Every structure is written in C-alpha cells, then in structure tokens.
Amino acid sequence: MSEHEIEDLPGVGPTTADKLRDAGYCTIEGIATASYADLAEAAEIGESTAKKMIKEARKMADIGGFRTGIAVLEERKEVKKLSTLVPEFDELMGGGLETMSIIEFYGEFGSGKSQIAHQMAVNAQLPLEYGGLNGSVVYVDTENTFRPERIRQMIEGLDVDMEVPSVEEFLEHIHVAEAFTSDHQMLLVDSIRELAADLRESEKPVRLIVIDSLMAHFRAEYAGRGTLSVRQQKLNKYMYDLAKLAKEYNSVVIVTNQVQSNPAVFFGDPTKPTGGNIVGHASKFRVYLRKSKGGKRVAKLVDSPDQPEGEAAFVVEMAGLKSV
Numbered sequence: 619m620s621e622h623e624i625e626d627l628p629g630v631g632p633t634t635a636d637k638l639r640d641a642g643y644c645t646i647e648g649i650a651t652a653s654y655a656d657l658a659e660a661a662e663i664g665e666s667t668a669k670k671m672i673k674e675a676r677k678m679a680d681i682g683g684f685r686t687g688i689a690v691l692e693e694r695k696e697v698k699k700l701s702t703l704v705p706e707f708d709e710l711m712g713g714g715l716e717t718m719s720i721i722e723f724y725g726e727f728g729s730g731k732s733q734i735a736h737q738m739a740v741n742a743q744l745p746l747e748y749g750g751l752n753g754s755v756v757y758v759d760t761e762n763t764f765r766p767e768r769i770r771q772m773i774e775g776l777d778v779d780m781e782v783p784s785v786e787e788f789l790e791h792i793h794v795a796e797a798f799t800s801d802h803q804m805l806l807v808d809s810i811r812e813l814a815a816d817l818r819e820s821e822k823p824v825r826l827i828v829i830d831s832l833m834a835h836f837r838a839e840y841a842g843r844g845t846l847s848v849r850q851q852k853l854n855k856y857m858y859d860l861a862k863l864a865k866e867y868n869s870v871v872i873v874t875n876q877v878q879s880n881p882a883v884f885f886g887d888p889t890k891p892t893g894g895n896i897v898g899h900a901s902k903f904r905v906y907l908r909k910s911k912g913g914k915r916v917a918k919l920v921d922s923p924d925q926p927e928g929e930a931a932f933v934v935e936m937a938g939l940k941s942v
Contacts, residue, residue, distance in 0.1 A: 775937020
C-alpha cells in the first residue's frame with residue numbers, strides 16, 4: 619500500500635483533506651479508485667479538479683496502468699484465507715474464504731446463511747496460524763439476526779489448540795450496525811470505511827465485513843418491474859463500494875442473500891438468488907446453501923474465479939459449524 623498521505627496530493631490542503639477524510643477517503647488508494655463525481659461532491663470541488671486529483675493519486679499508488687502477470691502474482695501473495703474450521707468446506711473454497719473478494723451465500727430460510735456469518739465473525743479474530751485473520755469484524759444487520767448469545771456458543775465450541783480469549787474480548791471486536799432502509803444500508807459503507815481507516819494500524823484491523831442480508835431492504839422498498847432499474851443502479855453502486863473496501867483493506871466481504879423460485883423451471887431446483895446479474899457479477903464466489911437429510915447442510919460452490927464447482931456437507935450444532 620502507498621506510504622503517502624492525502625495531503626501529498628497537489629492542491630490538497632488541510633481543509634480539503636479534512637473534507638475527504640470526513641467523506642471516508644482516508645487513503646491515496648481510496649482516492650485513486652474513486653469516481654470523479656463522488657470525489658467532487660465529497661470534497662466540494664469541481665469535477666475537473668477531482669479528475670486531476672484522481673490521476674495523481676493513481677500515479678502515487680501505482681494504480682490504473684498495465685502490469686505484468688508477475689506483478690499481479692506478487693500482489694496475490696497478500697491475499698489471506700479465512701478458515702471455516704470445517705475441512706471439507708475449506709477445501710471446497712480453495713483453502714478458505716479469500717480476502718479482497720465478495721463472497722455470496724444464498725439459500726432458503728434456515729439453510730445456514732446467518733450461522734455462517736456468525737461463525738466467520740468468530741473465526742476472523744483467531745490468529746493466522748489457526749485459520750483466522752487476527753482482525754476485527756464489521757456486521758451490518760438488516761434483518762435483526764445478529765445474536766451475541768450465538769457468538770458466545772460458537773466461542774465456547776471452538777476446537778482449536780490454543781487459549782481462547784474471553785467472550786467479551788471477541789464481542790469487543792465485532793462492530794454491529796443495524797440498517798433500517800436501503801439508503802441507510804448504503805450510507806453505512808462510509809462508516810465502515812472510516813472505522814477500517816481508524817483500525818488500520820491497530821492490532822485488530824478490519825478483516826471481515828458481513829452484510830446480513832444484502833437484498834432484504836431492496837426487495838421491500840423496490841417492488842414491481844417499474845422500480846427495477848432504479849433498484850439495480852443503487853445495488854450496482856453498493857456492490858462496487860463493497861468491492862473497493864475488500865481490496866483497499868484486504869478484507870473478506872460476506873453477503874448473505876435471499877432466494878426466489880423460478881416458476882418456469884419444471885425439472886430440477888427452481889431456486890435462484892435475488893439481485894440478478896448485478897449481484898452475480900460483483901460476487902467473486904457464489905455459494906448455494908440448502909438443507910439435507912439428518913439436519914445436514916450442503917454448500918455448493920456455484921461460481922469461482924479459480925475453483926471448480928463442487929459440494930461440501932456440514933452440520934450446524936450448538937457449538938457452531940462442524941464436519942458431518
């Protein structure tokens with residue numbers, strides 16, 4: 619990451635820098651990947667000035683030009699894997715949930731989406747050698763599903779060969795915000811960026827961002843085909859902002875998603891995720907969760923940049939996610 623401060627940009631004085639930081643643009647990389655219109659509005663400057671600022675930021679951060687495959691390979695060495703602590707599940711995901719990526723879990727109610735979100739909020743705080751990311755967690759709750767009591771159960775059920783910190787220590791590093799509308803949900807991205815910037819140099823930087831669930835408010839507020847285009851435009855901007863956060867702070871972004879049934883499907887599973895192609899293209903990994911016999915859950919990897927399709931079974935116990 620760049621060692622420059624945003625004041626090093628030409629034309630950025632203390633007043634402009636304060637406006638940028640208040641709007642969540644706290645790093646050179648954040649400015650380099652911003653859109654001209656958003657930056658101009660945030661800093662109260664002209665769009666032509668914003669273009670110059672972004673151009674200089676891209677030079678400083680070495681972003682926006684062509685790179686060799688070797689350079690990309692070197693950057694990929696910074697990617698970490700967050701373990702589910704279920705070997706079969708980790709193998710399905712290529713070693714765990716990848717940082718710098720959006721990972722979507724979709725399925726019917728009771729399929730285990732929020733259970734996975736809670737378990738990852740625990741696992742992300744574990745040291746690297748135990749499959750964690752040694753980081754803090756941001757949890758955006760849109761359906762009133764976050765339960766600290768469930769976090770306690772999963773901490774007590776951890777099967778790791780280490781002295782586990784207290785429940786209070788775990789909960790101290792989970793930052794929960796309840797989103798009441800889709801607009802509020804989108805505004806919270808700025809709050810996440812500010813929190814991630816504040817914790818960047820701490821012992822527990824933000825390493826996991828959970829959106830549980832992604833589409834609840836969007837579906838409720840934009841009903842009918844007449845509002846579909848507006849909804850998808852907002853959703854596209856939201857997913858774009860989440861992807862920027864994932865890369866800028868080397869974090870895992872988990873989004874849980876609802877499903878709908880396709881009445882045109884007569885054979886096979888008619889279940890498909892909501893959000894359309896916008897969510898599908900933005901999610902680097904898509905995992906379909908379904909119930910199975912004997913209380914088992916099955917995770918099917920539907921889409922991935924580098925892993926083959928496959929399935930893994932697991933169970934959700936009082937102690938958390940476990941192997942079958």
